[in-house]
Amino acid sequence: MHTLPTALHMDRTEPLSDKTQAYFDLCKEKLGLVPNVLLAYSFDETKLRAFTDMYNDLMLAKSGLSKLEREMIAVAVSSVNRCFYCLTAHGAAVRELSGDPKLGELMVMNYRVADLSARHRAMLDFAVKLTERPAEILEGDREGLREAGFTDRDIWDIASVAAFFNMTNRVAAAVDMRPNDEYHSMAR
Amino acid sequence: MHTLPTALHMDRTEPLSDKTQAYFDLCKEKLGLVPNVLLAYSFDETKLRAFTDMYNDLMLAKSGLSKLEREMIAVAVSSVNRCFYCLTAHGAAVRELSGDPKLGELMVMNYRVADLSARHRAMLDFAVKLTERPAEILEGDREGLREAGFTDRDIWDIASVAAFFNMTNRVAAAVDMRPNDEYHSMAR
Amino acid sequence: MHTLPTALHMDRTEPLSDKTQAYFDLCKEKLGLVPNVLLAYSFDETKLRAFTDMYNDLMLAKSGLSKLEREMIAVAVSSVNRCFYCLTAHGAAVRELSGDPKLGELMVMNYRVADLSARHRAMLDFAVKLTERPAEILEGDREGLREAGFTDRDIWDIASVAAFFNMTNRVAAAVDMRPNDEYHSMAR
Amino acid sequence: MHTLPTALHMDRTEPLSDKTQAYFDLCKEKLGLVPNVLLAYSFDETKLRAFTDMYNDLMLAKSGLSKLEREMIAVAVSSVNRCFYCLTAHGAAVRELSGDPKLGELMVMNYRVADLSARHRAMLDFAVKLTERPAEILEGDREGLREAGFTDRDIWDIASVAAFFNMTNRVAAAVDMRPNDEYHSMAR
Amino acid sequence: MHTLPTALHMDRTEPLSDKTQAYFDLCKEKLGLVPNVLLAYSFDETKLRAFTDMYNDLMLAKSGLSKLEREMIAVAVSSVNRCFYCLTAHGAAVRELSGDPKLGELMVMNYRVADLSARHRAMLDFAVKLTERPAEILEGDREGLREAGFTDRDIWDIASVAAFFNMTNRVAAAVDMRPNDEYHSMAR
């Protein structure tokens, strides 16, 4: 039996399925760890699979946004919501994918003062406004993304990634999900 | 070719798969309509399936929360975010599941002034705080849910439903998703 | 003796005057009900008359704003303040005067995503800014209304209606005023 | 013809009625000035009368609240809304009625740090919460006033005065109403 | 032994040094009083000197900003933070340096509705944004000051004065520092 990395008094009551065990083994091989968010969801494999299917499509599938851009959105959104888990895990991803530790810190601390391209500023301004004041997103905001060179399909992806982290930030906050300690020193 | 019910200039470029068509037919049969959110996602069946898998698990699977309770959370969260799509579609669901049109209106307008049981007030206060100030959720908030009779497993579900609507509210806002007109007059 | 439709432990201690009774009879005849706000004020006929004199002048007297426009302001303001009473009663009025149930819902839920004329958008943007951040209203805001075609006399009326609902929303909230149930199903 | 003390390009087009002229003469005699708010409304005597009827009933009629208490509420509310007109005119009234210039300044600047009785703190906390977050007023807030010694009839009056200044603050802001200069040096 | 003009149970345990006594005597001679902030800091002469050195440099040394302009910034910032001490002491300074009591009141109540030059509006808008939303200050904000005629050296001074009052407002709030009563009637 495994205590989950959250503040909830919940345990996994059944052994992992072979498929999930294989997925966790793959994580360990490729990342050096099984992200705690996967362990947190592992008490129910249906929920775990729904989470990873959506996550993997959004963050890893083909898109007009690079993987680094998607991680930048993840961190800028998580900074608004002050999510310790996501800032830690995805801050490491920005450092790693960009090879620029300072960029990771800027996304965590205040993306506005980073020296960003017009494309990246427009992308993050949209993601952060969508996070802070979703009711005030109007056609002018979409128009701004188009002027910065994004297609309407890209807008869908920016919106979907920003929205997804507004979900996971809140799951993490609600259950006090704890990131793997290894992230803190990665790619510094 | 089908224009999607959003402000994005995107179309579905391929016919629906048989599986998806069958799902839409089932919706039409059971609900009298295909919810526009499904059409909005239908330009990419992987994304559509990730969305429906998560949605159906959260809102319809076995849980310590009744379906009505999950819909009440959906509407209270969507009211904070002022999401026209979700308030319309899930407001109708609250009216229908409760048989109490006034309860639906109260969830849309101001859940705080509704005449709620201690259980429902604790549940909605948590969901709304998680929406407005996720960084301030602490053990005391979880403790409050336990004192209102919720198990830790229930807390996961409250958190997950509230978090999910924080995602969909923002996808809907970002793309100006439009609800089916039929919802407005349902169960009044 | 009559218990008033509020949370205050207050009753009307004297019978209604003939004049007030006649007014209530007229309401019943024309609207099918006596609005609960009138009953709430009926414990003191001086206060009731001061309220109805101001209300009737603002909402019904000759103005550059149509009655529907005034009701749209009423609902958009009440949405900011999340006033259950006013959203219910004046949401019904918007549905009825416009013959467009969806318009009523949009005013309740999020006027910004409604498909509004430039005139109506300017009018509601001003009313909502005046509600949320009155200290920041400057000449540029008035100028914006003039550019949208409003006269300075119209600006007075927009301001007065928006300000009035900022008052009544707060009286209703303070005493937990309850709207007549009949409004919920009207003009759906 | 008289230019009104606001930023609107509006003038009074007819001479004042005898009744209104007499009222203004009385103001001049008793206060040493005609408050600019009355001049601002004087372009339409129906609106002027609706305003003064409500104002005089709320601020001067018999009530469980003293006139000073009602003026303290007026200023604390106007401080939240940063209304130059009302802070000036009613700040002077607090100084005059209390004989305590510092009390007037405290109401303008930050009522919370004033050395207040429990009764006055409860009264102002309620008025300010009603101003800032009307949607969050619940039975517990009313209960707090009762515990501080207020009757339910007093609660109506606290609410009505606080709500009224939420109206007038916004009319003044919308039209840039200017207070009479004489107020600044009164009762210092 | 001297009780300090704050809510802290702290006393000065040693007599003032000759140098500090001479400074206080000078204050009494020139201002008619020893500002309570100096007494509050007098329990530790190192802290007192650090405070006065910084204050005197910022507010009195040669600068592209006049002394009145620096005091206007002080009051506009203190108004955002609702600091009773600083609004009282520096409100008096604005009245005195400008010879315009109304200007002092406008800075306390709502600088936005004052009839300001473009230079002063740009200066105060920057100071207030820096107070309310420092994370959102970008190059465009600095550019705005340059367009209003400020040098980069002036921008440093605007920033430093605004920032300093964000410090002192909070020290005053934290210890409930009380201003000398004499300020209230000065220069009215």
Place this chain on the structure above:
Amino acid sequence: MHTLPTALHMDRTEPLSDKTQAYFDLCKEKLGLVPNVLLAYSFDETKLRAFTDMYNDLMLAKSGLSKLEREMIAVAVSSVNRCFYCLTAHGAAVRELSGDPKLGELMVMNYRVADLSARHRAMLDFAVKLTERPAEILEGDREGLREAGFTDRDIWDIASVAAFFNMTNRVAAAVDMRPNDEYHSMAR
């Protein structure tokens, strides 16, 4: 001539005095770098000295607060204000003084979810409330610190450190002050 590490077009026009040069040499020897904030202030040695005198007294002098506690306050305050300079430099200090890299990250990201002693939680809650809502600090807040074991003299120090970073955060934001790159990898 030296370009300063800010966005202002300002240069140091005179060579550093011997005393300042010696101070900078000492920094380089002990810290391995001259903190950019000192270079930023070096255009005017009076301002530089006023800054360092206050900083050194607050952060390094004898106090009931440990140096680590003062750095924790610095970072928690800077996190509210999202100050890239101070989060970077003082985040490094927390990591170094505590020997706990995760503690530094928690202060930057969300101190509330850190596993803190009651003393540290009370200290940081006060510092953050003083940062966010200084006008609402009341005797109860000071009482809370006393109950957590702080003396009134300690309260002065908590307040002074929190207030100081509210100043420096804003100077840094106003001039876009850039931290030395070396901080990012220190004590990870």
